[in-house]
Amino acid sequence: SRKNKIYTILIIFVIIALFLIVFLIYPTLEDIKNGSSEILSDKSQTFSIGVESRELDNFKKNYKDYEPNLKKTDQLFVDSQNPVDFIKFLEKLASDSGVNLDINLIPPQKEAKDNLSVVVFQIYAKGDFSKMLEFSEKLETGPYLIRIQKLTMKKSGENFPNIVDASFLIEAVNK
Numbered sequence: 001s002r003k004n005k006i007y008t009i010l011i012i013f014v015i016i017a018l019f020l021i022v023f024l025i026y027p028t029l030e031d032i033k034n035g036s037s038e039i040l041s042d043k044s045q046t047f048s049i050g051v052e053s054r055e056l057d058n059f060k061k062n063y064k065d066y067e068p069n070l071k072k073t074d075q076l077f078v079d080s081q082n083p084v085d086f087i088k089f090l091e092k093l094a095s096d097s098g099v100n101l102d103i104n105l106i107p108p109q110k111e112a113k114d115n116l117s118v119v120v121f122q123i124y125a126k127g128d129f130s131k132m133l134e135f136s137e138k139l140e141t142g143p144y145l146i147r148i149q150k151l152t153m154k155k156s157g158e159n160f161p162n163i164v165d166a167s168f169l170i171e172a173v174n175k
Contacts, residue, residue: 076145080119080174086144090123093142097135099127106169116173120149123168126156132166145173 059066078086087103094101102124125132132153139146150169157163 074175075143076173077175078119078144078172080117083119083172086119086172089142089144090121090139093138094125094135097127097138098131099125099135101125118171119174121168121170121172123166123170125166125168126163127166128162129153129164130162132164136166136168139168139170147171 083105090101090103104122104124106120106122125135127135136148136151140148148168148170151166153164153166155161155163156165
């Protein structure tokens with residue numbers, strides 16, 4: 001009977017120990033593990049924010065050095081709300097090349113490749129073939145981000161053998 005009491009007490013003690021381990025110690029260890037993971041995550045985020053803050057401060061200090069290049073970059077884009085400067089550029093380019101232009105703005109039907117926002121222009125031009133090639137070359141190498149999407153040329157008529165009619169469909173990246 002004494003042995004049975006000892007076994008009973010031992011079994012009760014083991015059950016209580018298992019109960020304490022399963023319901024008290026294990027959850028506490030899990031909480032400590034999760035808490036330390038959160039602390040490391042917060043520490044990493046704090047470090048990242050600190051690095052970003054220093055980079056922003058550095059950019060603010062050096063903004064005057066970057067400003068001319070940022071303005072040059074901004075000038076690569078066409079203002080879609082007011083493309084007057086771009087149209088003036090096209091007219092000056094045509095005038096310098098000796099080409100007559102008719103410019104039409106076409107509403108975009110789809111988004112351009114690479115998720116860039118573009119303005120589409122249909123340009124009808126008339127002029128000497130060599131001057132038309134000069135105009136198209138200057139158009140592509142100009143100060144704006146332009147892509148000639150489609151170009152068609154045909155002879156203007158029998159009376160003017162070197163004069164061609166051209167149709168340009170161009171995409172210009174906008175702001």
